[in-house]
Amino acid sequence: MDKILFNIIRLKIMSTLISVDTCDFNYLLKITESTKGNLSIQLKKLGGEKYINVNKCFENNYPKTRYKITSKGVRLFEKFFKDIQTLKKN
């Protein structure tokens, strides 16, 4: 089983990113019901493991970060989902 996705916040992030094309930090903050600090740490972890792509840009002079799941992330998320379904059946 994938240890990265065992964390609840990381699982919430990946479940959200699998259903959208891109999303920003504020949306993830709202949907995961996490704190800014914790979310940043978990996003950094997922980015470091290449599960997600992080795109930083400026919009109206304000920094904006957008997140997108990578093909590796999709593959591992699907594997994780299959694994937990198998575990549930057993």
Place this chain on the structure above:
Amino acid sequence: MDTKEHIEIINQMINKTKEQLRPFSLNLIFWGALISIMSIIYFNLLHLFETDMHHILFWTIIPFFGAVFMTNYNIKMGREIGYETHLSRTIKIIWSIFGIAWLFIILLSAIQGFAGATIQFLILFTSAICLLISGILIKFLPVTLGGASILLILTLSSLIPEISYTYVNLFSLSLGFTIPGLFLYFHKSNE
């Protein structure tokens, strides 16, 4: 946390992300209304358009500013929503290509000197195809029927050569854009 809870979290997160079709419906209403109003003005003040350049300017400058206004609105809405689904990205690409096609048609008609009817036919035909694709993709029948109705109007107008461009525009834009846009705006799952 057990496996059941993991599956529940995944389901919850996926279900929280809803398809946002309201901005698309407002785009349809805006373009339907703008071009219909422009058609009425054009028809009633036809005497003001003395040269080909007047016609081209009227049908290029106002839609150009309309495009700038709607692009700003779409960017602002994208920021407010905070995410973009795969479907909304596809719709965005389709209509961006329509925008490029529109510019290409205008440019080509300025170089080649196409007749007004040819330009109108090309733009309406391209928009009908984009509407058909969008309607099928979002699985919303009124938008698909809107695209089909523009194709039908274009076929009928080619059989009646004396028909006014204004009527073709008015019927096409109302049936193809404004009415499906209003249906989509008030659609329950879009709230």
